Amino acid sequence: MGMAVGMVFLLWSMNVFIKAVGLGSSSCSGVCGNFTIPYPFGIEPGCYIDDWFAIYCNNTLGSPKPFLRRLHLEVLDISSEGTLRVNYPMSWSCPKSETESASNVSLASSPFVFSKLRNIFVAMGCGNVAYLLSSDDSNSSLISIYGLIGGCMSVCEKGTKQSNGSSCNGINCCKTTIPSDLDVFTIIISSMRGASFERTEDCKYAFLVDRKWFEENLTSHFEVQKMSPVPVVLNWGINANLSSLIMGSKSSHSTCQFANRSSSLGNMSSTFTCSCDSGFGGNPYRVDGCQDIDECANPRSCRFFNLRYRCVNIPGNYYCVLDSDHKSRNKILIIGISIGIIGLLFLFIGGWWSYKVIKKRKNIKRKEKFFKRNGGLLLQQQLSSSEVTIEKTTKLFSSKDLEKATDNFNVNRILGQGGQGTVYKGMLIDGKIVAVKKSKVIDEEKLEEFVNEVVILSQINHRNVVKLLGCCLETEVPLLVYEFIPNGTLSQYLYEQNEEFPATWDMRLRIATEVAGALFYLHSVASTPIYHRDIKTTNILLDDKYKAKIADFGTSRSIAVDQTHLTTVVQGTFGYLDPEYFQSSQFSEKSDVYSFGVVLVELLTGEKAISSTRTKECRSLATYFIQAMEENNLFDIIDAQVMKDAK
Known part of the structure; x- marks a missing residue:
């Protein structure tokens, strides 16, 4: 019986190995026009790891162009390090146009997500408010805090039709970051409320775009309004269930790393990517795909003061040996160089002394210049x-x-x-x-x-x-x-284990009372009222006795005693941002209190203000808390430590 089981396992292992070796073999062309398709992507059946990595070559567009078969997105380039650039549709809204903007392409259930580090969210147009929602419902017309994960607004520039500059600083153009693991989103474009100088005849645009391409490769950012798709960077990873197809056929000089990813539906999945080891280059997913880099091909290798050394290349590295035919010549050369160095040494000492004197004078003038410029x-x-x-x-x-x-x-x-x-x-x-x-x-x-x-x-x-x-x-x-405040932030205290000083109910209540007292002082006791404008757990520090101290007044503003609000460009942190302030751009002391309310809910529940592990409708903690109260199950989300301590 045991022998039969062993035989079945051996046959299964051989089948997996044969299949793995067959994938991405040399018989696969992997070429579309001038574009080379690297494995695990491929064109012909049996040349790609699974259907998500299948490429089809479109020959109807003048020159052959590669497209992702299942997503119908044009591929611009593929990196073996786990990224690829594609052309992605823009969203727009034109008052007099009968056409509709292209719908977003959903990446749900695919091995692709939009890169947080490489992409930004951009909105263009006069008086434009653009929202990024964690939903694939392109027909949604209501804007609420449910599913809101980002957005920005651009004001009009009075007296001009459109700025011709390349800046995107909030006038006719605004930009912001996107969350991690984003695979599904909806863009909603609306007009800013109360913008008396708004031009309703202008088109409005909103889109994700490759940050480097947008900020460095365009003469003017407004050139994108003439485009249909724009470059977007996707992160890709191979499903961990397919690891057996790769591990048996990957290069012997490569390393694979596994990572967990949260989908828009809250499901966790495991993926992996591979890379060539140091000193090797090529495709880490193919047998012998990572080849040794010949460092000796670089003429600068083993070149020291014009002395002749011979470069010896070894797998993953190289070393240098002195050429025996030139030892005598090199000895004479070394003596000559030594004499020259001694002569130059005295010259350098005099020059160095003069340089230090001049540098000291320049530093004094430079400091005086900065002192005056900085006020x-x-x-x-x-x-x-x-x-x-x-x-x-x-x-x-x-x-x-x-x-x-x-x-x-x-x-x-x-x-x-x-x-x-x-x-x-x-x-x-x-x-x-x-x-x-x-x-x-x-x-x-x-x-x-x-x-x-x-x-x-x-x-x-x-x-x-x-x-x-x-x-x-x-x-x-x-x-x-x-x-200096030694015990870090309130965020670290709540979400990282602290066995010596656990976050008891009494500790949380005292911290909340101290933060409330400090806010009251800033709003009502200080000689000039101060709005903090960024109250959150990472801006609340804990001293050596774990007493709370509000920090980071970089965005704070002081106002007149009789002033009720401050009108300004929207700034703050999503999850803590007052929805009324986001809509009206009018910041009041109530906006600080709203952010403090989110901090209170974090203290009660032990949940983060924004979390991708919750459902897309409840990624915002404020939404999650309100929904729990409406459904009368508030005690279900209260932190276990609080429920234990607070009788």
Whole structure:
């Protein structure tokens, strides 16, 4: 009996091996015009791993062009590293046009997803509001928070028909990122409310597009309005169930990596991709597909000071040996070079001393230039004329001190990165640990606003708000110095295991109370009301006693006491963004409170504000929570730790 089972298993293994070797064999042409189709893609039957990777060659378009057979998308290029570029249809809306824009192509159940890193979502047109929904319902006409995963709006430029520049900064054109693992979406285009200068006769466009192609290869971004499809980058991976077809036939010098992916329906699937090992190149999916790279073909290999070495290539690497026929000549050459180096050494010492003197003078002038450009004189004037005594708490640091404190802004010192800049951990000369925020380049038009903001933050004195210690303005970009908060963010505390200090109900309630008190202080107690505009768990820090402190005031704005709202271009984080603010562009203190409400729900449920593991209708935590309340099953989604502690 055991022998019979072993024989069946042996026959099955041989069948899989024979099938694997047959796939992508040399008998497959893999050519469509001037385009070469690499395995696991293929044209003829038996030349591709499965039907999703089948390519057909269309010869009716003048020159042969490859298309994905099941998705009918034109292929522009294929990378063995797991990406391919395709031509993808745009969505548009023209008031007087009788034609409709092409419908989106769904990637559901396919091995393809839209690349988050390589693509962006773009909307064009005057007074245009474009929404990206996690749905394949192209007939949807209602816009709500259900399924909303992205979007942006572009305002009109008064007095001109359309900007001819190449920028996409919110005037007639806007752009934003897309979520991970996106395979199905719907685009809805509508007009901005209350835009008195809106031109209803203009067409409006919205589409996904290859970021690099859009930002670097177009003379003007508005050229795409004359196109039908635009390049889009897809990530691809082979289904893990087909691994037996690859592992038996892949190159011996390749490595495969497996990854999990969440579909639009919330299902998890496992895929894998392969790549050639270092020193090898080619197709990792074919037998002997990864061939050794001959580094000796590069004439610069083994060339040191014109001395003659012989390059020896070995699999995956190379080494150099001195040519024996030229040892004597090289010895004379080395002596001559040594004498020349000694003579030049004295010349270099004199030149180096002169260079150091000139460089020091240039650095002084450069720092003075940056100090003036970044508003240093204006800030000094504001600090000296302020009615509130803030000189003792707010300091103007030198660039030298902060470079030394952060080890020249070493990447190992990075605490976090965001839309406004990068934060580094540093230690001042007196031993005090601080957080140094290296801001992005500030527009000269916003210089006075930045200086005013530094003065306002310098006057904030609340135990639950991260304190600003000072700034440095003699660098190319401003540097802000804050007190260091050691225990990370509230997001890390909630979603990463912490056995020593678990997230008990009392701890969560205290954190919520502290954040609420800090918001009340900013809105109603501070001498000038301040809107934070980006309240979320990653912007709430925890100190050594796990007390909450609100941080990251990079997008914050101060307003007059009698002012009720702030009209501005929509900024914030999806999942925390107030829907009314997204629709009207009017930010009020209620918008901060809405974001705080999402934080409260995270504390109660232990769920993230946006999650691809929930159903597409409930990816937003706000939607998920409201639906649970309406269906009277709120206790089903409350965190188990909260249910255990809160009697």
